[in-house]
Amino acid sequence: MRGHERALARIVGKDNVSADKTELFCYSFDASIHSSSPNVVVRPASKKEVSRIVRYANRRRIPVVPRGAGTALCGHSLPWHGGIVIDTTRMNRILETRVEDLYVVVGPGIVYSALNSALKPLGFFFPPEPGSADVCTIGGMVAVNASGTKAVKYGATRDYVLGLEVVLPNGEIVRTGSRTVKNSSGYQLCRLFVGSEGTLGVITEVTLRVAPLPDYTATALASYEDLEAAGRTVTKLIKNRLVPAALEIMDKTCIQAVNKSLSLNLPEVDGLLIIEFDGHRSTVEQDMKKAEQICRTENPTTFTWSDDPAKRERLWAGRKAVLPSMSRLKGGQVSTSLADDMIVPISKIPQLIRSIAKTAKKQNLTIGTYGHCGDGNLHAKVLFNVREKGAWVKAWRACNEIYGTSIALGGSLSGEHGIGFTRAPFMEMEHGTELNLMRTIKAAIDPCNIMNPGKLSLDHAPKTFVTKLRYPVGR
Amino acid sequence: MCGFCREVCPALEERGWESYAPRGLVSIGYGLLRRGLRPTKVMIDSVFGCTTCGRCVAKCPPQIKIRDIVLATRAALFQDKSAPKSVTNLLSNLAKTGNIYGRTRNKLAQKHSGAVYFPGCNIRYRHPEILESSVKLLNHVGVNAVVMEEADCCGAPALLAGNLGQFHSIARANSRWIDSTQLIFSCPIGLQTVIEGYRETKGSPSASHLTEILSKGIGSIHFHETRETVTYHDPCYLARLLKVVDPPRNLLSSVPGLKLVEMADSKENTRCCGSGAGITEQSTRTLSQEIAATRIKQAREVGAERVVTSCPYCLDQLRKVSGGLPVDEISVFLASRLQSSH
Numbered sequence: 001m002r003g004h005e006r007a008l009a010r011i012v013g014k015d016n017v018s019a020d021k022t023e024l025f026c027y028s029f030d031a032s033i034h035s036s037s038p039n040v041v042v043r044p045a046s047k048k049e050v051s052r053i054v055r056y057a058n059r060r061r062i063p064v065v066p067r068g069a070g071t072a073l074c075g076h077s078l079p080w081h082g083g084i085v086i087d088t089t090r091m092n093r094i095l096e097t098r099v100e101d102l103y104v105v106v107g108p109g110i111v112y113s114a115l116n117s118a119l120k121p122l123g124f125f126f127p128p129e130p131g132s133a134d135v136c137t138i139g140g141m142v143a144v145n146a147s148g149t150k151a152v153k154y155g156a157t158r159d160y161v162l163g164l165e166v167v168l169p170n171g172e173i174v175r176t177g178s179r180t181v182k183n184s185s186g187y188q189l190c191r192l193f194v195g196s197e198g199t200l201g202v203i204t205e206v207t208l209r210v211a212p213l214p215d216y217t218a219t220a221l222a223s224y225e226d227l228e229a230a231g232r233t234v235t236k237l238i239k240n241r242l243v244p245a246a247l248e249i250m251d252k253t254c255i256q257a258v259n260k261s262l263s264l265n266l267p268e269v270d271g272l273l274i275i276e277f278d279g280h281r282s283t284v285e286q287d288m289k290k291a292e293q294i295c296r297t298e299n300p301t302t303f304t305w306s307d308d309p310a311k312r313e314r315l316w317a318g319r320k321a322v323l324p325s326m327s328r329l330k331g332g333q334v335s336t337s338l339a340d341d342m343i344v345p346i347s348k349i350p351q352l353i354r355s356i357a358k359t360a361k362k363q364n365l366t367i368g369t370y371g372h373c374g375d376g377n378l379h380a381k382v383l384f385n386v387r388e389k390g391a392w393v394k395a396w397r398a399c400n401e402i403y404g405t406s407i408a409l410g411g412s413l414s415g416e417h418g419i420g421f422t423r424a425p426f427m428e429m430e431h432g433t434e435l436n437l438m439r440t441i442k443a444a445i446d447p448c449n450i451m452n453p454g455k456l457s458l459d460h461a462p463k464t465f466v467t468k469l470r471y472p473v474g475r
Numbered sequence: 476m477c478g479f480c481r482e483v484c485p486a487l488e489e490r491g492w493e494s495y496a497p498r499g500l501v502s503i504g505y506g507l508l509r510r511g512l513r514p515t516k517v518m519i520d521s522v523f524g525c526t527t528c529g530r531c532v533a534k535c536p537p538q539i540k541i542r543d544i545v546l547a548t549r550a551a552l553f554q555d556k557s558a559p560k561s562v563t564n565l566l567s568n569l570a571k572t573g574n575i576y577g578r579t580r581n582k583l584a585q586k587h588s589g590a591v592y593f594p595g596c597n598i599r600y601r602h603p604e605i606l607e608s609s610v611k612l613l614n615h616v617g618v619n620a621v622v623m624e625e626a627d628c629c630g631a632p633a634l635l636a637g638n639l640g641q642f643h644s645i646a647r648a649n650s651r652w653i654d655s656t657q658l659i660f661s662c663p664i665g666l667q668t669v670i671e672g673y674r675e676t677k678g679s680p681s682a683s684h685l686t687e688i689l690s691k692g693i694g695s696i697h698f699h700e701t702r703e704t705v706t707y708h709d710p711c712y713l714a715r716l717l718k719v720v721d722p723p724r725n726l727l728s729s730v731p732g733l734k735l736v737e738m739a740d741s742k743e744n745t746r747c748c749g750s751g752a753g754i755t756e757q758s759t760r761t762l763s764q765e766i767a768a769t770r771i772k773q774a775r776e777v778g779a780e781r782v783v784t785s786c787p788y789c790l791d792q793l794r795k796v797s798g799g800l801p802v803d804e805i806s807v808f809l810a811s812r813l814q815s816s817h
Contacts, residue, residue, distance in 0.1 A: 022518040023492060025506045026499040031477050043491060070493065071478045089491055113482075135481040261536055324477040324536035472509075 004062070008042050008084070011052045016043040016090070027067070027085050032422055033336050033386075034075040035470035038065065038085040045090045047165060047173055047204035054202060055171025057084055058450050064169075065452045066198040068109060068137030073337040074420025076144060076197050080454030080468070086202060088139050095205065099124045102181055103162055104210050108139025108203045124210040127154035130416070131320045139203050144418030145195035149246040149276075149319070152374030154211065156416060158194040163207035166193055166200070169446040179207055192441070197418050198452040200445045214278035217245065218288055219312045220305035222295045223269040227251055227357075227369075229298040230271030231350030234373045236294050237275070238346055242287055246276040247374025248319055249349075253329065254370040254381075258318045261325035266318055269301055273373075274319055276312075322370050326381045330366065333383045334471070337422065339367075339399040342406035343377040343415030355405045356380050362401075363394040377415030386471040396466060403429060419456045422465045427457035476501065480531035480541065485747045486524050486755075489765040494521040497531035497541045504544040507551055514557040522548050523559055523758035526751035526766065527635060528711035533743065546635070553637030561757040562636045570641065574627035575753070576600045583624040590620040591656040595665040596627050597753070597787040605787060608810035609661045609685050615813065616692025620659055625652040629665035634672055635754045646676040658682040661806055663713035663786045664752040670717065684713060685806060686785055690722035693729050698812040700731040706738050706779035707805075708770065708793065709745035710786035712752070718743065723785050723805055730812055738773040746770055748784075750792040768796045775800065783808050 005019045018024075019040045028037035039062075044050050057064045063083030070077050079085055091107035094115065098104070099122045106115060112133045116125050128147040130136055136146070142164070147156035163177030177183060177190040193200060224230040230249055237247065250258075250272045259266055266272060275291055277284045288305055295303050306312060326335030344352050353369060356378070360367040371378035382398060384391040403413055403426045413423050413430050427435055435457060442449075442458045453459055480497035481487060493499040494517050503522060506512030525545045532541050552558050568577035574596040592613065598605045606622065613620050630645035650673065658680055660666035669682050689696070707727055713719045720742040727735050740746040749766030750756045756763045771793060774782050782797070784790055785805040793802045 018492065018517065020494075020515050020517040022503060022506070022512065022515045022521070023494050025510075025512055026493040026496075026502050029476065029498075029502055041493075069478055069481055070498075087491075087493070111482075132477065132479065135478055261538065321536040324479060327537045 004084075005040050007056060008040060008053060011056070012042050012044050012049050016045070017041070028078065029470060030070040030072045030075060030077045031337065032073055032075040032078070032420065033338070033465070033470060034078055034421060034468045036075070036078040036080050036468050037082065038079040039082045041085045041087055043087045043090050047167060050086060050167045050202050050204050051171045051173055053084065053086060054167050054169060058169050058171060058448055061448055061450060063453050064202070064450050066139065066143070066202045068140030069111070069132070069135045071132040071136045072140065072144065072420060073340065073417045074422035076418055076420035076452070076455065077140070078421070080421060089137065091204065092137075094118055097122070099210060101179065102209055103179055103207055105205060105207045106138055108142070108206060109137050112136050112138060112141065119210060120213065123213050125213050126160060126208050127211050128157050128160065131323055138206055138208070142194050142203055142206055143197050145416065147416045149248055149372055151372055151377070151416070152247050153243050153245045158191060160209040161190050161194050161206065162209050164190050164193050164203055165205035167202040167204055169201060169448065169451050173204070177207065181209060195418065197420065197455055199442060199455055199458060200451060214245070216281040216284050216307065217276060217278040217312065218284050218305055218307040219315055220275040220288060220291060220303065221315060222273040222275065222300045222303045223267040224271040224273070224298060224300050225269055227271035227353055228350045230273050231353050231373065233273060233295055233298045234349055235347045236297065237291060238374070240290065240294055242291055242294070244275050244291070244374055245278040246274065247372070248274040248370070249373040250319065250322060250370040251368060253366060253368035254322045254326070257325040257329040257368060258321050261328050262318060262321055264314065264318045267302055274315060322368070323379070323381065326368055326383060330383060332385050333366065334386045335368070335381045335383050336386065336395065338382045338395055338465070339402040340379045340381060341377065341414045341417040342380070342402060342411055343375070344406055344409045344411030346374070346376040348409040348411070349373050349376060349378065351409060352378055352406060356402055359398050359401045363398045365394055365398055367398070372415070375415070376411065386469070387474050389473050392466045392473065396464060399426070421455055421462070424455060424457040425462045425465055428461055477536070479536060480534050483530040483534045485526060485528065485530070485749065485766045485769065486521070486762060488769070489762055490524070492521070494518070495524060497535075500525055500545050500548070501539060501541055504548040507548055514552055514555055519552060519557055519559060520759055522552060523562060524755055524762050526711070526747045526749055526755045526763070528747035528751075529715050530711070530744070530747070533715060546637070549635070549637035550639050551637070558637055559758040562754055565632050565753070565757060566636055566638050566641060569628055569632060574600060575632050582626070585625065586652060586654055587621055587656050588654075589656065590618050590659060591623050591653065592620040592659045593623045593629070593665060593669075595629050595660070595662040598662055599627060602787045602790070602804065604807050605661050605804050608806040611810050611813070612685070612689055612696070612806055613659070616689055616695055618688055618692070623652065629668045630672065631664045631668040631752055632754070634668060635752050642672065643676065646673050650676050653680050656680070659685055659688055661685045661785070661787070661804070663710045663717065664788060667712045667716050684717070684719050684722070684785070686722040686726055687719060690725045693725060696729065697814040698730040698809065699814055701812060702732050704734045704736055704778055704780045705783055706736050706774050706777055707741070708738070708748065708774070708782050708784040708789055709742055710784060710789045711745055711747050713785060714745045715743050726805065726809060727783060730809070736777045736779055738777055740773065746773065748789040748792040750788040753788055756788075756792060763792065764796055767792045771797050771800060
């Protein structure tokens, strides 16, 4: 790879390319269960540099994998077959801010919270806030159509992407969409690139719609001894025409994990709901009163709400810390991102929760369930000793059951994290013949299959996710 | 690994490569100690480029002991003879003369009881004015501390550079002199090393930072009026690792007319000066100065006319890049404003 390293150094400068074994080792991980090393990492600063890198790779059939902050949960940003990793974090500028036109143009490497810090003084924000908001990049969010707690009211990244600049696999730079809030001109290719996980090109610029910041926000906490009662409350809230800005659920396992990690003293009940409303103060207060009445019909052990920013922040810190806190819950057990992003119609939440609990019992696994129940999106974290081969077999069986149930309920494998490699074995189960259409599109845009190969079940259908694991697995 | 630590790492902010991210450092430790990864230039630069400021540890939701992993990795690199020469030179001086600057002096050998002021190498040889001011202020609040003449170094440079053998032998030697004493430090690195690092050798001795002692006697100190806007830079070892944040602020606030302003990152969430207790400064100088420059920028952003800190390493580091903005150590700053009549 030394020849490639030299050639790439001519494009980006020698300080922005590395084939050092330590560096490659660091880039062989993301937040997933997998590990796979690149041959070289480059950190370009412009679309022209990206274009030259991709053209170079395409001529030589070298795989190219874009990477932002590397917070992907399913191995999206890992080079499955080696090759070149393009780290986009140097392309982190805000290129244009036009709140009067409701848009902002940014480089793909800008961090979500940095963008919102810049928009805040103008009274605007980019709403789809993932749990990794303080570190994840906008490019990564576009690549997986990320969202988070606010999706129930504000939608996901795809709903805000007005335009993209993409370097195609042949090095050509294309612009899709426009700088307008609506557009009926031909195929909506922006919507295709959003969620394509780096398999169709490298995103080098993003035009995002921005929304006005709400004047007032209030957050409630309702705790239930019965997780299903919490699930039923969610359905009742939506049915009664309430649209919370966030509607979250956490089960006992998750509550215990964050309490242990952050000493938050949340009530350790079976089901905890976080309900947030934002907008004009009078409307929010009215909605909160209505929500309280509805919550009380399912006999909560506690119901409290607050508009104090410090109290609200503390609550949200707990919710955001669920994912990384899970590994501290039980000594020797690791929280894995498996079966972690199913989405079902909102009213099916209690059914899915019941089914996950049944699977956990059947497979004798600890599974923590939490998520954005307001939009039907649940995260189940499977805890087990990752060094035991037998535990992986049980985890695989559990995932099959949970995904099977989600799809049977009219749902999908992923609400906001994407497919990457970990969920690729289940693509056929969800998409059937639609997968062939996806493969046709992929082949048309990337005939040499250089862009992030091995992902989304586009080039081959993997039979299991228990491969290229980051953990040393014994017998 | 979630990578949430990426938000707060000063070295990553300047360098950008994953190897500088705290998560990358954990991977490197794992690779070197468990997966047969061999030392490379990138490994040495990033592992010694870490300032050990501990901000990532405070941020890490599963509370991975990232700082400990970095120190264990440094120890493995030192064993492998892969530690940077600029760092091992300090340790050679330390072995020869008992201090990192290679200075010689006659040491006493007597056991103390009562209050003992432990200056450490940096203050003794590079900042005697801190020693002088600290003793003066201690006397002012009625604490008659003896200056430790028996030892120069607390052992931190050896511990932080990965020479654990050398560190333990220094800790054992120093422990002979600090049996029933109340130790007082102006240097947070020395204080933290004695409290945390001497545990195995000595149990944690009774030790405090100068500002903790002085703030208890704040009523008996009177300062001249000053019309200055001052910001206080919390040293990582003092504020984040030892949670001492109020005493220096109380002291500064007791100076009449002084306006104390807070930088964007302060108290336990302080932002590193880049020195890394002298190790980062020696091993990756450009990086350490870039980190310092970002801190000075934060001071200017809040309109500070002067930066006051309470660590000799932070002092040197910030002064190098302050571009004319005055930077003072707290005891020197306070002692120069002391009203002589009291």
